[in-house]
Amino acid sequence: MNPSALAEWIGLSATLFCLYAFVQGRRRLGRRVAPVFGLLLFVGAVRYTTVALEWTFQPEPAWLDFYGEAFGVLWPAVWFYFVYALVCQRYETSLEQRRQQLEQALEELRRLQEREVEDGRLRAFGELAAGVVHDFNNRLTVMLSNSELLLATGGLDPDQTEAATQILAATEDAAATVARLREFYRASDELRPMEELELAPLLAECERLTRPKWESLAQATGAQIHFHTTVDGSPRIVGDRLDLLGALTNLVFNAVDALPRGGNITLRARGRDLYTVIEVIDDGVGMDEATRRRCLTPFFSTKGRSGTGLGLPLAQSFAERHGGRLEIESAPGGGTVARFVLPREFLARRMAPEPRELVAPEGLEVLLVDDNEHVRDVVAQTLISLGHRVTEADGARHGCERLLEGPVDVVILDRSMPDGSGDEVALQMKRLSPGVPIVMLTGFGDLMGAVGDQPPAVDAVIGKPASRATLQRTLAQVCDGQVRSSA
Amino acid sequence: MPAFEHAELLIALLGLGVLTFTLWQGPNLGAVPEFRWLRASLVALVVGWTASVLEGLAFETFLNFVQHASTAAAAVLLAVWCRRVLLAPDPEGA
Numbered sequence: 001m002n003p004s005a006l007a008e009w010i011g012l013s014a015t016l017f018c019l020y021a022f023v024q025g026r027r028r029l030g031r032r033v034a035p036v037f038g039l040l041l042f043v044g045a046v047r048y049t050t051v052a053l054e055w056t057f058q059p060e061p062a063w064l065d066f067y068g069e070a071f072g073v074l075w076p077a078v079w080f081y082f083v084y085a086l087v088c089q090r091y092e093t094s095l096e097q098r099r100q101q102l103e104q105a106l107e108e109l110r111r112l113q114e115r116e117v118e119d120g121r122l123r124a125f126g127e128l129a130a131g132v133v134h135d136f137n138n139r140l141t142v143m144l145s146n147s148e149l150l151l152a153t154g155g156l157d158p159d160q161t162e163a164a165t166q167i168l169a170a171t172e173d174a175a176a177t178v179a180r181l182r183e184f185y186r187a188s189d190e191l192r193p194m195e196e197l198e199l200a201p202l203l204a205e206c207e208r209l210t211r212p213k214w215e216s217l218a219q220a221t222g223a224q225i226h227f228h229t230t231v232d233g234s235p236r237i238v239g240d241r242l243d244l245l246g247a248l249t250n251l252v253f254n255a256v257d258a259l260p261r262g263g264n265i266t267l268r269a270r271g272r273d274l275y276t277v278i279e280v281i282d283d284g285v286g287m288d289e290a291t292r293r294r295c296l297t298p299f300f301s302t303k304g305r306s307g308t309g310l311g312l313p314l315a316q317s318f319a320e321r322h323g324g325r326l327e328i329e330s331a332p333g334g335g336t337v338a339r340f341v342l343p344r345e346f347l348a349r350r351m352a353p354e355p356r357e358l359v360a361p362e363g364l365e366v367l368l369v370d371d372n373e374h375v376r377d378v379v380a381q382t383l384i385s386l387g388h389r390v391t392e393a394d395g396a397r398h399g400c401e402r403l404l405e406g407p408v409d410v411v412i413l414d415r416s417m418p419d420g421s422g423d424e425v426a427l428q429m430k431r432l433s434p435g436v437p438i439v440m441l442t443g444f445g446d447l448m449g450a451v452g453d454q455p456p457a458v459d460a461v462i463g464k465p466a467s468r469a470t471l472q473r474t475l476a477q478v479c480d481g482q483v484r485s486s487a
Numbered sequence: 488m489p490a491f492e493h494a495e496l497l498i499a500l501l502g503l504g505v506l507t508f509t510l511w512q513g514p515n516l517g518a519v520p521e522f523r524w525l526r527a528s529l530v531a532l533v534v535g536w537t538a539s540v541l542e543g544l545a546f547e548t549f550l551n552f553v554q555h556a557s558t559a560a561a562a563v564l565l566a567v568w569c570r571r572v573l574l575a576p577d578p579e580g581a
Contacts, residue, residue, distance in 0.1 A: 007555035014562035018569045025573030048562065055555075069494045076501035076536070079529065083509050083516070090515045 005055035012048035036085040040078045047071040134443030136178050137464035143171045144465040145378035152385050196238050199269040200231045210252040223262030235271035239322050247318040250311035251280040251338045258284030276342045283335040292330045361479045364388040365407050369399035370414040382468055396420030415442035426457035437478035499536040506533045524568035531561035
């Protein structure tokens with residue numbers, strides 16, 4: 001056989017193999033390139049066939065020569081089209097990748113922006129809360145200390161005793177209410193005493209506490225709400241009982257609001273290997289996805305003016321403080337499941353340490369430095385009633401002078417005073433009398449505790465209002481065995 | 488007057504144009520899997536097309552063989568590319 005003819009038959013065979021491979025794997029070429037490559041192989045196959053026949057059957061027929069030349073010219077043109085399609089596909093792929101990157105960056109930016117706005121609102125609320133807490137606590141200090149003094153002094157008739165007791169209880173309730181504001185700035189790792197809680201009675205108590213809400217709704221609207229409490233096994237958590245009750249109550253109230261025509265609310269607790277799960281389930285109106293995603297944002301509410309938008313954020317805050325999470329599942333018309341998932345191991349570590357037995361001091365020389373006259377008076381009276389001697393100072397400069405005059409066993413110091421910061425005054429006092437413990441009594445006590453802020457020269461921080469017991473316990477802590485001047 | 492065939496001259500010029508475009512777009516085409524086989528196939532074709540033009544000037548028999556051998560080699564190189572790209576096992580095993 002003519003070598004040229006042989007070469008053309010080899011070329012045709014290879015091209016037929018290419019066609020086979022193309023049929024098998026054309027999807028890998030992409031939609032733009034595949035048809036062009038198919039055309040290239042077709043033109044090539046025709047060209048190889050005609051030329052091979054030309055060289056095999058000499059002299060070749062004229063029509064064969066014509067087809068050979070025609071497809072020979074088409075061939076480089078189709079090759080160009082093929083290379084061009086490859087380049088275009090490459091650009092398209094590159095553009096698509098960049099578009100996806102841009103979309104991701106945009107989404108990330110949007111998310112960061114939303115988070116920034118949310119953080120800003122929380123910061124503003126935190127600052128507002130801190131200011132309110134400080135001022136309110138100063139006033140509560142006066143109320144609490146005076147009512148405690150009244151009761152401690154004695155000589156009251158039964159009605160007066162009852163009235164003073166009620167004032168004391170109301171003041172403590174008010175202090176607890178104010179303290180709830182700190183949920184927004186309390187750090188998750190803040191150490192606070194926790195107790196082991198049996199969930200069955202706690203859920204029963206939650207049902208009892210919320211009963212007026214869902215029963216009154218039934219009476220007002222005729223809507224029947226059926227409440228079910230289910231406890232699988234005997235799950236327990238280590239936590240703050242009031243915190244958990246408050247969080248569950250909020251969730252149950254939300255469930256009631258989601259049932260305007262009645263329905264079922266299920267309060268369920270179960271223990272898993274590593275987690276304890278507590279769920280509040282309703283079969284009410286549910287939430288759409290957009291609402292579900294925003295429902296944990298502070299101040300976001302679908303209840304109009306009747307909602308504060310704080311219930312779910314507080315519940316989430318509770319879960320986070322316990323090392324867990326709050327999950328919300330919901331669908332329009334399909335009800336809502338609010339689920340606390342609390343890790344057991346974390347909770348076991350949070351058990352309150354055994355309190356050290358402290359010696360209650362008596363007869364201490366206390367230097368009390370506070371610019372608020374009412375607070376100073378009542379704290380001084382409380383300290384006196386506890387058996388201590390008190391020297392008062394109405395500001396930073398006056399406090400240092402009194403310290404130098406001595407003798408002083410312990411200093412109780414406000415943090416925010418017009419003529420000097422309590423932190424700086426404490427440092428100055430420590431330099432003057434290194435052995436004298438300093439207790440900071442401040443309306444910012446909760447906030448400082450939350451963020452672990454204890455000025456370096458300060459031995460203890462207590463928040464206002466401080467009860468007699470708190471004052472005495474703190475003095476015992478800082479002066480344990482170190483009473484110097486009392487005699 | 489050299490014995491050029493117009494069709495062959497046109498094919499060779501087109502082929503050189505394609506090769507130039509391919510080399511110019513090298514950085515983009517480098518992302519095409521196993522592109523070196525495609526490029527080799529195109530080069531072989533262009534060699535064949537050029538030989539078909541030059542055979543009218545000198546070494547007719549030799550250059551004619553080179554032309555047919557090059558086009559055959561181009562098809563074989565293209566087949567290698569197809570084997571390595573289109574018939575390669577799916578990396579994900581799908």
